[in-house]
Amino acid sequence: MNVAVTKPASRDAPDQAFAALRDRLPGAGKVLGARQRAFDLYARRGLPHRRMEDWKYTDLRVLMREVLAPAPTPDRAALDAAEKALKTHAIKGLRKLVLVDGAFVRELSDLENPGEGLQIRTLREVLEGGVWAGDDPLIAAGNSDPEKSDSMMALNAAMMTDGVMIDIADGVTSAQPLHIVHIAAAAKPAAMFTRSQLRLGKAATVTLVESFIAAEGASGYQVHDALTMQVGDHTRLDHVRLVEDSRDAFNISSATVRLGARAHINTFALTSGAGVSRYQAFVEFAGEGAHAETHGVNLLNGRQHGDTTMFLDHAVPNGTSREIFRAVVDDRAHSVFQGRIIVQPKAQKTDARMMTRALLLSDEAEADNKPELEIFADDVTCGHGATTGALDESLLFYLRARGLSEKEAQALLIQAFVGEAIESIADHHLRDLASFAAGRWLAARS
Amino acid sequence: MMPLLEVKNLQVRVEEREILHGLSLTVNRGEVHAIMGPNGSGKSTLSHVIAGKPGYEVTAGEILFKGENLLEMSPDERAAKGVFLAFQYPVEIPGVATMTFLRTALNAQRKARGESEFSTPDFLKKVRGVAASLNIPQDMLRRGVNVGFSGGEKKRNEILQMALFEPSLCILDEMDSGLDIDALRIAADGVNALRSPERAMVVITHYQRLLNYIIPDFVHVMSKGRVVKSGDKELALDLEASGYAQFEDVAA
Numbered sequence: 001m002n003v004a005v006t007k008p009a010s011r012d013a014p015d016q017a018f019a020a021l022r023d024r025l026p027g028a029g030k031v032l033g034a035r036q037r038a039f040d041l042y043a044r045r046g047l048p049h050r051r052m053e054d055w056k057y058t059d060l061r062v063l064m065r066e067v068l069a070p071a072p073t074p075d076r077a078a079l080d081a082a083e084k085a086l087k088t089h090a091i092k093g094l095r096k097l098v099l100v101d102g103a104f105v106r107e108l109s110d111l112e113n114p115g116e117g118l119q120i121r122t123l124r125e126v127l128e129g130g131v132w133a134g135d136d137p138l139i140a141a142g143n144s145d146p147e148k149s150d151s152m153m154a155l156n157a158a159m160m161t162d163g164v165m166i167d168i169a170d171g172v173t174s175a176q177p178l179h180i181v182h183i184a185a186a187a188k189p190a191a192m193f194t195r196s197q198l199r200l201g202k203a204a205t206v207t208l209v210e211s212f213i214a215a216e217g218a219s220g221y222q223v224h225d226a227l228t229m230q231v232g233d234h235t236r237l238d239h240v241r242l243v244e245d246s247r248d249a250f251n252i253s254s255a256t257v258r259l260g261a262r263a264h265i266n267t268f269a270l271t272s273g274a275g276v277s278r279y280q281a282f283v284e285f286a287g288e289g290a291h292a293e294t295h296g297v298n299l300l301n302g303r304q305h306g307d308t309t310m311f312l313d314h315a316v317p318n319g320t321s322r323e324i325f326r327a328v329v330d331d332r333a334h335s336v337f338q339g340r341i342i343v344q345p346k347a348q349k350t351d352a353r354m355m356t357r358a359l360l361l362s363d364e365a366e367a368d369n370k371p372e373l374e375i376f377a378d379d380v381t382c383g384h385g386a387t388t389g390a391l392d393e394s395l396l397f398y399l400r401a402r403g404l405s406e407k408e409a410q411a412l413l414i415q416a417f418v419g420e421a422i423e424s425i426a427d428h429h430l431r432d433l434a435s436f437a438a439g440r441w442l443a444a445r446s
Numbered sequence: 447m448m449p450l451l452e453v454k455n456l457q458v459r460v461e462e463r464e465i466l467h468g469l470s471l472t473v474n475r476g477e478v479h480a481i482m483g484p485n486g487s488g489k490s491t492l493s494h495v496i497a498g499k500p501g502y503e504v505t506a507g508e509i510l511f512k513g514e515n516l517l518e519m520s521p522d523e524r525a526a527k528g529v530f531l532a533f534q535y536p537v538e539i540p541g542v543a544t545m546t547f548l549r550t551a552l553n554a555q556r557k558a559r560g561e562s563e564f565s566t567p568d569f570l571k572k573v574r575g576v577a578a579s580l581n582i583p584q585d586m587l588r589r590g591v592n593v594g595f596s597g598g599e600k601k602r603n604e605i606l607q608m609a610l611f612e613p614s615l616c617i618l619d620e621m622d623s624g625l626d627i628d629a630l631r632i633a634a635d636g637v638n639a640l641r642s643p644e645r646a647m648v649v650i651t652h653y654q655r656l657l658n659y660i661i662p663d664f665v666h667v668m669s670k671g672r673v674v675k676s677g678d679k680e681l682a683l684d685l686e687a688s689g690y691a692q693f694e695d696v697a698a
Contacts (some may be wrong), residue, residue: 226519393500398537402547402607403525403555412550416541416590 016167018043021069026161027127039158045151054280059154063276064250070161070220071101071190078153081215083108085183089213089244091433094179101185102161102192117172117204123163123195150280153254156226159193166208168402170201171233177207177238177429182223184213184249189220198229198237202260205236207427212253212273212351214246221246223274225253233260233287239267242405242437245274247302253279259319261287265415266426269296270434271306278307285319285347287311291320295424297434299441300333301361302358307336309342314347323354326421328414329365330445340372341382348377354384358393361410411442447514450475450646451521451615453497455506458488458495458671465491468507475614476643480657480682481644481650483668484690489650490534492668493619497531498524500519511615525551526558530613532604534620539591544603548573548590552610557582569683576609580636598629605636616647622656 019040022032046062048055069135082100086108091097095121104122114120164180180196200206212223223245231237235399245251251274259265283292298306312321327335328408335358345352358367372383391413399409418438425431451473459464466488483489494584495502498521507633509516516524539547553563564572577587580602592600601621608616618637624631637660641647649660657665657679665681666673674693675681681686 241579330563395537395539397499397521398533398539399452399547399551400521400552401499401531401533403522403558403611404521405554406520408550408554409522412542412547413539416539419541 006206007012009185016286021159022238024070025159026124031127035158038154041154042151042158048103048151054309054338057334057338057370058276058278058305060252060278063305064222064252067155067224067304068189068191070159071184071186071192071221073103074100074105076187078187079105079108081217084181084183085185085213085215086181089128089181089211091179091209093429094177094209096179097164097179098181098183099162099164099192099194100183101281103192103195104164115174115302117169117201119167119169121165123160123165123197126165127160132424133394136163149250150192152224152280153226156193156224156254158194159191159224160195160226163194163195163196164195166198168200168204168206170204172201172204175202176204177210179209179211181226182210182212183215184218184223184245185215186218186221191222191224193224194216195226195228198227198230200231200235200237202232203234204232207238207430209239209430209433210241211253212241212243212245214249214273219246219248221251223249223251225251227253227255227288229255229257231257231259231263231265233262235260235263237263237265237267238353238425238427238430240425240433241267241269241279242433243269243271243273243279244279244437244440245277247273247304248275250274251277252278253277255279255281257281257283258286259284259290259292262289263287264291266293266420267295268425268430268434269308269310270299270437272299272437274306275303276305278309280311282310282311283313283321283323285314285316288316289318291319293424293426294325295421296337297325297418297421297438298327298329298335298337299399299418299438300328301330301445302333303331304333305336306333307338309336309338310340312339312341313350314341314350314353315443316344317346317348317350319347320351321353323356324421324423324424325354325356326418327356327358327367327369329358329367330361332362332364334366334368336368336370338370338372339384340374341384343373343375343380343382345376348376348378350377350382352380352382356386357417358388359414360388361391362397377421407445414442447474449473449510450512451648452495452510453492454508454510456495456509457505458490458491458499459503460491460503464505464584465502465671466495467593469668471666471670471671471673473615473646473648475646477648477664478641478662479666480662480665480679482652482682482685484667485652487668488621488671489668491652492530493617493648496524496617497521497529522554523558525611525613526555528614530608530611530616532601532608532616532618532621534623536592536600537603538593538595540589540593544587544589544591545573548587548610550606551607555611573610578604579639580606580609581632582606588636597624598626598632601625601629601633602636605633605640609636609640614645616645618647620649620650620651620652622653630656631659654682657682667693
């Protein structure tokens with residue numbers, strides 16, 4: 001059943017649409033109350049549009065128009081299709097945590113022997129236990145602004161069906177990387193509302209990979225995902241997300257990251273799939289001396305629209321951040337990068353740098369780069385740069401004069417262009433994952 | 447025997463300006479030809495047109511390579527057929543490791559010729575051998591293509607490629623520019639090592655100096671887009687003594 005949650009064109013009573021759906025969503029009591037508050041927040045604003053500054057380049061009222069109803073629980077056919085898709089995207093040595101059409105699927109996941117200090121629950125369990133709203137600040141209060149103000153996060157909170165809740169105890173090094181795989185498998189277009197959480201205890205270490213993929217035949221679907229990461233003091237988190245959704249799908253994802261003192265995170269986001277995508281990450285420096293590397297690459301062609309938006313909030317002193325972003329845009333595709341760095345008045349000795357570059361491969365390709373620094377402290381080192389250009393003709397000719405075809409020459413130069421961002425991935429296994437994803441995009445265009 | 451390269455009455459424009467006004471040149475296998483001439487005489491244009499650089503419009507004439515119409519081929523097809531241009535200013539390609547570049551290029555050429563690609567160990571062995579003979583240190587091969595290379599290193603990297611790809615026609619565009627005498631000698635030794643009865647070379651230079659190290663069989667003087675005089679290596683020495691001014695009138 002595909003009931004639109006809202007249709008801005010008619011704007012007819014989204015409340016009723018939610019009212020009709022909410023009893024099918026997991027959780028009651030406090031959870032339901034929290035859902036209702038979140039939905040009210042969403043309903044007041046509706047889908048983000050270009051008159052909202054943060055969504056200026058990604059007008060969902062135009063690009064997405066409506067929010068589809070949640071996908072049905074995956075049936076046998078959907079699970080089989082998902083399993084097939086998983087085979088080509090599962091990564092050896094990683095602990096798979098698989099969500100199909102917005103539902104956690106145990107039979108496709110690795111839950112055995114989590115080891116000391118690693119707890120994995122599903123969001124559905126937590127919601128059905130009714131403890132969510134009381135225990136967790138996520139919906140009820142939320143210490144990060146986006147929970148209170150971003151309508152897509154609010155929609156996600158209202159509609160969420162499942163997700164992965166990961167807790168890693170203090171001092172634990174989780175040797176096996178975790179891999180959350182989102183698979184769209186439904187035969188008819190529908191929406192997935194997933195929300196996952198990572199809580200990394202003090203001095204704990206983990207590697208988290210997220211993949212967004214489609215089973216054969218899945219098309220026109222919508223991913224609405226949120227990930228909250230609470231990163232304790234003295235921790236180490238390596239994080240890579242790869243969006244390889246089907247090319248007519250929508251992927252609207254938010255991440256909130258709260259960094260404890262001297263936490264060190266290295267996160268990388270690559271978007272090569274989905275017709276319309278937005279990844280917005282809100283990184284809050286809550287403890288002193290934390291270091292965040294937030295890098296990314298958009299590889300877009302056809303009529304893809306890919307938006308990567310990073311908000312870094314240096315709220316406390318001595319934080320450092322590094323941001324390298326690359327966009328490769330071909331045909332009539334549109335890439336958006338927004339990078340906002342806020343340095344609060346008391347965040348002295350902040351050292352924040354951001355560099356974004358876009359490579360346009362066709363006359364009709366478009367890239368918007370919007371770096372913003374808002375600095376309210378006086379003893380800081382901050383810098384940003386942005387460039388947009390085409391492939392260098394003299395380099396192309398040199399390569400072609402050495403025997404490379406036009407596509408091969410372009411591919412080599414594109415790889416070099418995104419290479420700097422990919423090289424910033426600290427873990428070499430994760431770096432390979434990103435390289436392979438970029439390689440798949442390059443292979444598909446030739 | 448069929449000439450390796452035949453340039454016949456070549457007329458070339460860049461935008462609205464004609465640069466070559468009917469240039470002819472025949473090069474046989476095993477020969478080394480020097481093309482000399484003042485700045486702006488069209489020497490580099492000739493090398494670019496042979497290699498297939500975009501931006502040049504051929505309005506008349508033809509270029510045959512091994513009897514085939516070169517002008518109909520893309521630059522990479524020309525490379526696979528055996529045309530090699532050693533650039534006057536080799537470009538820097540950050541982010542592309544020299545080794546990756548060499549392997550991709552060599553295998554692309556081999557693939558285009560229907561030959562099997564080199565395996566990694568065979569390729570490494572071949573590159574190391576050639577690099578050692580040119581005094582190219584291994585760490586240069588790990589760096590980005592020409593990134594941070596000195597002028598001499600860049601030219602040696604060109605010769606390294608020439609040795610690796612084994613082309614039948616080598617065009618050396620102002621190989622001596624920016625090189626001191628020691629670097630020039632190393633580069634010239636590298637070139638001379640590649641002289642063979644099967645391979646021809648066209649050495650483009652402004653100065654006679656290079657021809658002390660790479661001894662040509664023929665010398666052609668270009669002026670204002672044409673070959674105005676051809677001779678043997680003595681012609682280069684005459685030019686050194688009397689300069690290019692004497693040819694200005696011939697071309698006019």
